[in-house]
Amino acid sequence: MPADPVPSPAEPTVHVAPGFPVVGVVGAGQLARMMAPPAVELGVGLRVLAESAQASAAQVIPDAPVGDHRDEAAVRAFAAGADVLTFDHEHVPQPILQALEADGVAVRPPAAALAHAQDKLVMRRRLTDLGVPCPCWRQVATLDELEAFATEVGDVVLKTPTGGYDGKGVLVLPADGPRDEAQRWLAARPDGLLAEEKVPFTRELAVLVARSPSGQAAAWPVVESIQVDGICHEVIAPAPGLDDGTAALATEIGLKLAGELGVVGVLAVELFQTRSPDGTTGVLVNELAMRPHNSGHWTIDGSLTSQFEQHLRAVLDLPLGDPRPRARWAVMVNVLGGDYPDLYRSYLHVMARDPGVKVHLYGKEVRPGRKVGHVTVTGRDLDDVRARARHAAAFITGEIDE
């Protein structure tokens, strides 16, 4: 894509103390919104390129120009008002990122790293080259290729290489099931799809690390994440009963990937925990994200340095903060939109019932299944912490009313 003429930089509208930098975030979802509190505390400037003036982060960040992240001129003009560019999502096209880098914009994570979070085929190839444990996978462009792969591995998970999230872009294909939906997917993406074995995992884990341009890295404890229909529902930090060897292996994978891929900022690695017939446990990498991630929301209340503060520190090449937990256990439960639109009324009751629950809402209107907030509870007794977090989330969404 040829570069558009560079628009003149807009008047700076972020006020910061002299000498302090401005971070520009492409996208104004809840991840950008949750960067606002640590930016306020650190005294660094924040601007977001917003989908709309009412977007989650645009509600709370003064400098939130509305623009399209697929429009090179818009991204370029936006970046001109910031010292570094980072992201709320992975959807900025590679040609735009590369053009900005060619012009000297500090894109963090860099385009070459971000490619692994944008395209699952790129990711699988690279991880396999690096010897990082992955599910069996194959690039398939025809039904014959798909069937050949299914013959080898049994049940197959078919994924669109780009654009999937929260269970979208994923099709589970039992070994002997129908293939008509798969055929439609293949026809729509003649460049090929990613086929993976359906891993018989015991549970899902995630490891979050942060890395700065100067190579400093820090990892939070490995967590367990509980997904329903491909959407994260609950995260327990640290993962209960995880043996030290597996925890160390998962952390090693996170740190290795951050370094090898040249990640800057937060890297989330979603993992399957597996158990072989002899009882030994292992991990396989499921997905990567190069930004703060749902599996790290517990860090706001549960860690000395939250993933949002750490992301800002990392992209600014500030020394990283201590990722140590503040409590023995932290449980985060997502608040998904339900039938009950009046969140304010229900969260008032949750606060009355449990003064220790931390409620985080994203300023969004309720739509069924939409992530509109999360709750976190910390403490010493996992059963108690988990029950309280689940109850609070279910009450806010209106699933239960007592």
Added chain:
Amino acid sequence: MPADPVPSPAEPTVHVAPGFPVVGVVGAGQLARMMAPPAVELGVGLRVLAESAQASAAQVIPDAPVGDHRDEAAVRAFAAGADVLTFDHEHVPQPILQALEADGVAVRPPAAALAHAQDKLVMRRRLTDLGVPCPCWRQVATLDELEAFATEVGDVVLKTPTGGYDGKGVLVLPADGPRDEAQRWLAARPDGLLAEEKVPFTRELAVLVARSPSGQAAAWPVVESIQVDGICHEVIAPAPGLDDGTAALATEIGLKLAGELGVVGVLAVELFQTRSPDGTTGVLVNELAMRPHNSGHWTIDGSLTSQFEQHLRAVLDLPLGDPRPRARWAVMVNVLGGDYPDLYRSYLHVMARDPGVKVHLYGKEVRPGRKVGHVTVTGRDLDDVRARARHAAAFITGEIDE
């Protein structure tokens, strides 16, 4: 003051999810700024009436109209865009507050309560009526009255009833010292000054409580505050070695005053701890503030519910949060402007040296003695926590360079 015609409410510029309220804060200093992070998390709207577009809170809050808090029309128009009105400072004149209340604006704390934080003579009279322990005091309008009081108590502290802060508006008069400065003060305030005995205290304590309109109240642990030249330098939470009886007495005073004065929001009670010749300790009330207070900044990192979140919950009549500490000790040290203007460079070094220190900056330009930020360290070993917090603050200001 007659009410000005009510200007038509401005277009709402605070975007919140349906059903969520907006808090309007008069004043855009660091206290309003530190309300922004919990407002983002709670999903409630926040607007500030700012002294300037570059003011500390105006930098980080999208809806920050510039206006004069002494201009009734400006305050009225501002209040029309919020569900409740609260404050960054105590400087809004009583007639404006009363006029707004007469028109049904939810002023929190109410004008009648706030009077006790605005006028030290009003405060002393009421506290004495309530039987709350205070230093000996007298209203004095002439040098003769002042001398008569000095004959009774010895050294005197002369205070302007209104407008003082951070050691300003306070004149210490040794029993046998000169009186020419006092005479100038008396001449300038013919309505009278507050004269107090200079209390031979062993240390200064502070108790912070929050109270909601429905009467719910919560107290944080009593802290020790270390002042230099009338400016808070350091706060240790909880106050080291404080006996249970004195802690309970201080907490009782805080809760009693919040209830009796009808406070809504955070009330800070600054106390002198005293020791009588027989060794028993007691407390005397020094000052009141009805807003988040410097002695409570440690709660951001050290308590399950920060004073800023609690203030928002209280003024909105939401159930109050759990004020329990997150760690055994928290030490907060103010970052005062020094000779070194490049805060960004020095705080980068502090972060590198101590990844566990929480740095909070207010977006202000450095001016000597100005509060430009604070640091908090939490942990189990008080000596370690205190040394780290002091070192970080001194390094940021440039007092030390290693």
